[in-house]
Amino acid sequence: MHPRIEDYAIVGDEQTAALIGRDGSVDWLCLPRFDSGACFARLLGDADNGHWRIAPKGVAGPCTRRAYRPGTLVLDTEWETAEGAIRVTDLMPQRDRAPDLVRIVEGLRGEVTVRSTLRLRFDYGSIVPWVRRTDGHRVAVAGPDSVWLRSEPAVHTWGENLSTRAEFTVSPGQKVAFVLTWHPSHEPRPPQIDPHRALKAAVADWRAWTARCGYRGPHRDAVVRSLITLKALTYAPTGGIVAATTTSLPEEPGGVRNWDYRYCWLRDSTLTLGALLACGYHEEAAAWRDWLLRAVAGDPADLRIMYGLAGERRLSELELPWLSGFAGSTPVRIGNGAVNQLQLDVYGEVMDSLALARRSGLAPKPDIWALQRTLVDWLRTHWRQPDEGLWEVRGGRRQFVHSKVMVWVAADRAVRALEDHPELGGDLDGWREMREEVHREVCEKGYDAERGTFTQYYGSRELDASLLLIPRVGFLPPDDPRVTGTIDAVRAELGHRGLLRRYSSDNSTVDRLPGGEGAFLVCSFWLADALHAAGRTAEARELFERLVGLVNDVGLLSEEYDPVAGSQLGNFPQAFSHIGLVNTALALFGDEEAG
Incomplete structure (x- = not known):
């Protein structure tokens, strides 16, 4: 077996x-x-x-x-x-x-x-x-x-x-x-x-590191284990954090959704940085911030969605036909062809990460603001383009709502930085105008008034779990009826036995891959965050308790979960899932229990 x-x-x-x-x-x-x-x-x-x-x-x-x-x-x-x-x-x-x-x-x-x-x-x-x-x-x-x-x-x-x-x-x-x-x-x-000395040193070093964790709330053991896992997924020479240690663990047993996750994604940047800073790990947060700066340096038109451990940009995708796949799931792939996709949301994620780093007091680096200005100015003339979106779908470009929301984030963080620090210099009026235009367009074209929900892309009837991030990034207040309607619609349409799929892969017009996948764990954590922000804390805590209960016997989570078979799916252990666990614990219990 x-x-x-x-x-x-x-x-x-x-x-x-x-x-x-x-x-x-x-x-x-x-x-x-x-x-x-x-x-x-x-x-x-x-x-x-x-x-x-x-x-x-x-x-x-x-x-x-x-x-x-x-x-x-x-x-x-x-x-x-x-x-x-x-x-x-x-x-x-x-x-x-x-x-x-x-x-x-x-x-x-x-x-x-x-x-x-x-x-x-x-x-x-x-x-x-x-x-x-x-x-x-x-x-x-x-x-x-x-x-x-x-x-x-x-x-x-x-x-x-x-x-x-x-x-x-x-x-x-x-x-x-x-x-x-x-x-x-x-x-x-x-x-x-000396193996025995190495054991003693490893135990002492790890315990000294985990003792620094500032979180003292419920499920502290699960939070600490998640932080240890993020530390283990860090490539220390550069500070980059890989999405997972594995490639080609299937999102569906026997299926073809098998991808290489041994690289560093910009989409993880803000959530990772926030988790590390909130728990007291400023050194690791600074290393991740510095990796981010090195990786994205260069022409803003050439910004990639992921990079190699040291910031490499060529991650050519190959198949290994001599491997039969995990439980017969083929193909086995190394490299990741999605590296060449356009995903406009990464501009917002980079801007949000650098804004968070500045607010948190991380030591400034030369030319950070010059880089941010360049990114936002590039977006001003390119944000209307369709893209492949957060989930790296391979069915063609669309006007994804989440991508446009993150474009708004990029403009918003630039405006706020300049309002707080006018000496930085920049086109404040132009960025404000861009922010307002993006916001207006998303609310007009990305919102289905008949159903009372934002949609996956302009004009579609499909939904996407990334819409749950709208209140988190500040695009709309969490109690706005458009947000609460989206929470309920996403939960109803993408719910899978109490957990959440990231989007509907069945007959999806944007996916175009055979088969399906399990519940996406970080999306389920996002649902808990959105419920809590909307004042439905009891529901949020109930969902969080279930999610914490899905870790394996040593506290690890993969990318997805099959609630029917009761088994984990996807690459393992998954940074995004553990980041979700930490951030949701902080949201639910941090204010009252954190040390």
């Missing part, structure tokens, strides 16, 4: 991350970066595409229990067997350019024979490396990649069926530590780490 998405946990070093199943198998790991080729790709194929399982010999099923150590990204997985019990502790210590995956096996009770099966396959499971033994290490090399495996104390390993195996027995208190280290094959082996 194929694992479910929620069967996985992650460990990471803020450069990449490994997905580990309940059965003790590392089924996904890209080295050395989130967007590098995977050396373990069983997640999207089968065992021959690479994995590393450590578990009691003869036990094929899942563990007895597992949990992160409180306040950390250190994972403990335990098995109870007839012979005794063991614990496997997984972590990825932080160090530059030499990712390490540490797996420490500890005997808890009785005497248990443990088996390790390591099957390395570089380039997304397509390349079998050459493996040799050197100075007590197993060394696997293929092209640019080199991986070293060692154990402390040393255990006997042997090759079998193009894999490296080991068997050993542990008694109570006995520990065997494995360290898997990547480095470029043309360079000398990096210095070895």
Whole structure:
């Protein structure tokens, strides 16, 4: 039986991350970066595409229990067997350019024979490396990649069926530590780490970091776990935050809506920045702001919706036909063709993020205002264009209402900045005129007076969950009848057993992709936010309680959820979902409980 998405946990070093199943198998790991080729790709194929399982010999099923150590990204997985019990502790210590995956096996009770099966396959499971033994290490090399495996104390390993195996027995208190280290094959082996010291340091560092969280309200554990997850999705060398650690986890089992999310989206910027700042993580917020500035620098006409970890712009989309897909969901894709789409909303999101950074007191950077002026001035002559919209639909450009609302946001934030700081300089009257014109057009062309709701795009009858952001960004007050009517209409039309789809993918005139998808989790959080802002706090809290209950056993959320099957869908763990959880908790409880 194929694992479910929620069967996985992650460990990471803020450069990449490994997905580990309940059965003790590392089924996904890209080295050395989130967007590098995977050396373990069983997640999207089968065992021959690479994995590393450590578990009691003869036990094929899942563990007895597992949990992160409180306040950390250190994972403990335990098995109870007839012979005794063991614990496997997984972590990825932080160090530059030499990712390490540490797996420490500890005997808890009785005497248990443990088996390790390591099957390395570089380039997304397509390349079998050459493996040799050197100075007590197993060394696997293929092209640019080199991986070293060692154990402390040393255990006997042997090759079998193009894999490296080991068997050993542990008694109570006995520990065997494995360290898997990547480095470029043309360079000398990096210095070895002490796995036990690395564990102590990781626990101490993570707990010091989580202790800084200023939120003290209900569901603090879920909020802290979400913040840890956002930290784990951060590429520390640049400050960029990837949308997820994975590619091609399906939005519908067996479907084709399988996309690569190992990149950084501008659409996440304001919500991410707000969550980090509100919880006291100004250093991380500043790093994200600075990544944003570097990424968007250049011609405003060439603003992309997403970028690579360091701000790369070429993310060419390819299909990997040798991978059978998660639970048979093909195609498996790397890269993302949506990078070339026009999405006017990103201009508003960038302007909103930089306005928030200024209000929050982040240290100013040279030329930020010059960049903002350039973005708004470009929008003045281009905002009337149709675009592909927030959800990156591949069915052609439309006059999406959310895109136009975010154009209004861009103009509004520019006007407000100049009103507060006239010394900055700019065309205040021209920007005010643009703001008023956009607002008037959206209310005339994007609102269906007969139904009492804003629509997905001008003249359509379809709805979109992004309309719930209208009060959040200040376009209209939350108690405006047009807003409350939109909340009720979106909830009625896009509701899916109490949760919310982002739009109707069934017979959609803008989607043009076969099949459907699950409830989009961040949209459900947006619904809770909108209900609360409209004064319907009891409904908002009831929805939030349900959403928090959807996290898996270690507190992680994917992109979507299938309320019929009761399972998670889409790439995992998903930054947008965890950002939604944090921001909704802050909205519902922050004023009364935050420290």
